[in-house]
Amino acid sequence: MIGTRPASIGRIGKTLAHIAVTATLLSIFTPTGALADAGFKRWVASFRPVALSSGITPTTFNRAFAGVTAHDPVVLEKARYQPEFTAPVWDYIDNRVNENSISVGQAQARQWSPWLARIEKRFGVPRGILLAIWSMESNYGEILKRDEVMRDAIRSLATLAYADKARAKYARTQLIAAMKILQTGDIDRGHLTGSWAGALGHTQFIPTSYQAYAVDIDADGKRDIWTSVPDALATAANLLHKNGWEPGQTWGYEVVLPAGRKIPAGSRTLAEWQSLGVVRANGKPFPRGSQKATLKTPDGRGGPAFLLTKNFFVIKRYNNADKYALGVGLLADRISGYPGLVQDWNRPFTPISMKEREELQQHLQTLGYYDGNIDGKIGETSRKAIEAFQQRNGISPDGHPSKEVLSVLRRR
Structure with missing residues (x-):
């Protein structure tokens, strides 16, 4: 009946969940599951000479795969869903740029102020951007405390290399890199955890990016992005710095498009955009008319519009999705004390806090x-x-x- 309390729904959900768990356990111990695990073990054995030829010692390989006897089905389930590419932009942003992420980011800015100042001075990346990345990647480190989220990085990458054809090449490369991290001693085997895709630590670096950009800014002898917040934030700053971050420049501007006028796509100077009738949403002038920017309207002509500078595309070197880079930029601005969007998103409903x-x-x-x-x-x-x-x-x-x-x- 409409409006009555569904007293049985919770029990039904628990029963279904129990059935699903039982089915999973059965699949492990039935012949089909046994064959799958046997196939995984054969894959691990076949990968051993590949790893050794890439500089992994037999001791490191044995340590990496000790206890890893079956692939991780949760990893394959999560691989099918990536919100950066599937969620509507307003949904993606609402879950990441909100009063909670802003207030926690501002508290973290106060807590880590001396280290953030040191990182800014060395790499030229503003603290707001680094804090926003930290929030987007691990909810300021909170997900590292959740066992149901964090996976064994070796097992995750081996699972993708074994069973995900689309990501197999990526996973093999990252698996060797992860073993090299273990081999250097920056992290012990028990703490080599990450996301379903093998992203590591507070700022979720894939192993090859860790190798390229990891920084030991606290000078304890380890590039520890798992337990050292300064190392994690400095590593993120180093990635942006080495990929061309322009110090003292913004990531972009919210703008208003001229009504009833078609605006051509492409990259132009801010002065050229202004000559076409594109102005800042807050009414202020563009500070550097010669700076180049690209126009994007991620929610259509009726939603917020942005002129995006080079730094926006540098953020995409962290995660190659417009929604991600936009989320980082918008959250960074709010953490830094700037107001929110002038034009709201075209949500098909009345939003709530x-x-x-x-x-x-x-x-x-x-x-x-x-x-x-x-x-x-x-x-x-x-x-x-x-x-x-x-x-x-x-x-x-x-x-x-x-x-x-x-x-x-x-x-x-």
């Missing part, structure tokens, strides 16, 4: 629809819970965390 999103998740959990974290971040689990609630209450099941849905939940 992060605290209201947490409240929404709490209501859904109480009603038995949701069993995830109460963190205000609207991922796939939250959207499915919202959709289920909407369906049972006569609301179009779009899965959006809207004020309208929250209002209905508050009445339950």
